[in-house]
Amino acid sequence: MPVIPIKTHRELLDSRQPGCGMPGELFGRQDVFETDMDVFFHKLWILVAVTADVPEPGDVYAIDIGKASILIVRDDDENVRAYRNICRHRGSRLMKNAGKASVGMLVCPYHQWTYDLDGSLRHTSHMGKEFDANCRSLIPVHIKVVGAHIFVCLADEAPEDFSKLETAMTPRFAPHDMQRTKIAYEMEIIENGNWKLVMENNRECYHCGATHPELTQSFLAHDFGFCPDGQSEAALHDYEQYLAHNATRKEEWEKDGYLCELFESLDESVETNFRSQRLVIAGAGESQTMDTKVASTKLLGNLQRRDLGDVHMWGHHSWTHVMSDHAVVATAIPIAPDKTRVRTVWLVHEDAIEGVDYDLQTLTEVWVATTQQDAELVGNTHSGTQDPGYVPGPFSQYTEGELEQFARWYDARLKAHGV
Ligand code: FES
Ligand SMILES: [Fe+2]
Numbered sequence: 001m002p003v004i005p006i007k008t009h010r011e012l013l014d015s016r017q018p019g020c021g022m023p024g025e026l027f028g029r030q031d032v033f034e035t036d037m038d039v040f041f042h043k044l045w046i047l048v049a050v051t052a053d054v055p056e057p058g059d060v061y062a063i064d065i066g067k068a069s070i071l072i073v074r075d076d077d078e079n080v081r082a083y084r085n086i087c088r089h090r091g092s093r094l095m096k097n098a099g100k101a102s103v104g105m106l107v108c109p110y111h112q113w114t115y116d117l118d119g120s121l122r123h124t125s126h127m128g129k130e131f132d133a134n135c136r137s138l139i140p141v142h143i144k145v146v147g148a149h150i151f152v153c154l155a156d157e158a159p160e161d162f163s164k165l166e167t168a169m170t171p172r173f174a175p176h177d178m179q180r181t182k183i184a185y186e187m188e189i190i191e192n193g194n195w196k197l198v199m200e201n202n203r204e205c206y207h208c209g210a211t212h213p214e215l216t217q218s219f220l221a222h223d224f225g226f227c228p229d230g231q232s233e234a235a236l237h238d239y240e241q242y243l244a245h246n247a248t249r250k251e252e253w254e255k256d257g258y259l260c261e262l263f264e265s266l267d268e269s270v271e272t273n274f275r276s277q278r279l280v281i282a283g284a285g286e287s288q289t290m291d292t293k294v295a296s297t298k299l300l301g302n303l304q305r306r307d308l309g310d311v312h313m314w315g316h317h318s319w320t321h322v323m324s325d326h327a328v329v330a331t332a333i334p335i336a337p338d339k340t341r342v343r344t345v346w347l348v349h350e351d352a353i354e355g356v357d358y359d360l361q362t363l364t365e366v367w368v369a370t371t372q373q374d375a376e377l378v379g380n381t382h383s384g385t386q387d388p389g390y391v392p393g394p395f396s397q398y399t400e401g402e403l404e405q406f407a408r409w410y411d412a413r414l415k416a417h418g419v
Helices: 009-014 030-041 162-176 195-202 233-255 360-385 401-416
Strands: 046-050 059-065 068-074 080-084 099-102 121-123 142-146 149-153 181-191 263-265 274-279 310-314 318-322 327-336 339-349
Touching: 009 030, 009 401, 030 195, 030 327, 030 401, 046 059, 046 068, 046 327, 059 327, 068 149, 080 142, 080 149, 142 162, 149 162, 162 263, 162 274, 162 310, 181 327, 181 360, 195 327, 195 339, 195 360, 195 401, 327 360, 339 360
Parallel strands: none
Antiparallel strands: 046 149, 059 068, 059 099, 068 080, 142 149, 181 339, 263 274, 274 310, 310 318, 318 327, 327 339
């Protein structure tokens, strides 16, 4: 039997035709997955939680990122901190399972070393006079809070270009006062696909018209993309009207102080990959709901206007939509080459009351349905890419340009880390 040499990760990257999808092995191979975890989830800034996950002092949220586990903690001074979920004695997890708890101190379940919420080791027994507790504090993790978004970086040195995201997003989120929100609902789904397919799917709306009847209620006709080739005069005119409508809305918002302009940091040189824009919503123009009106009559922050569109932001493993009345924040954390945990939270004003200010079904139905539909699409595609007969096909330059950018960025980041 001839031995077929296994391609290296670099050879697989180099084998991608420009303008086409990635080879299937980049989605399915265990070694590729492990390198992806190391580079894209342990070295770059990642979005792991929202401030409403830890609303009160003593609240702790444990999150697994591959082999790493981190604790997001609200300390007694209401600061949000992040630590490695590792006891400084013999390495036990302080919180065994991912999830939330409310504690006075962090007590290791093994020999009860006890840590303050600021990470300092407060109590041990049987360690003797020579033992210096000061050098056994919990290991801190880089953390940044932007709006309601809690980002962490597990690398020793965090990428500095995160400052671009901070600078761009802080004023965009500010009118929505995202830290004065609470979680109205959260949903976790395990998608049967590689994380890169989850993100490719999120970055294009080529599929939206045929697959997302709920989400597209709030979309304008040409939000799915427009290919001018072979179009009638009337269709081209219609597209111009669409562009003019968007421009007018944005001008009005900008005049009132709401930032709208497209901001993107996606090219091969950046470490922190993200994009943001205030998008126009169809119909009543208010929210991503079935009737395009607000789901919560208690608007975010001190907003008075309902028709503020959708401040969207996506990064290399997350997507966010912020409307006047609520926000939807989703993160995709890989758990295996073919398994990705997608967590979605719905944020409303912290004083909004279910049944009075909002109806939960109305608030959540669009993105619950959309997430389930996307999971199905991603699982189906992952399966196809693992078929020995799979040959990557071309992206549409009119609707899938950001997939090509993502593929190039993915390649460049790996190259920068020696792959
Ligand atoms: S491992 Fe934590 S107290 Fe021993
Ligand atoms: Fe989708």
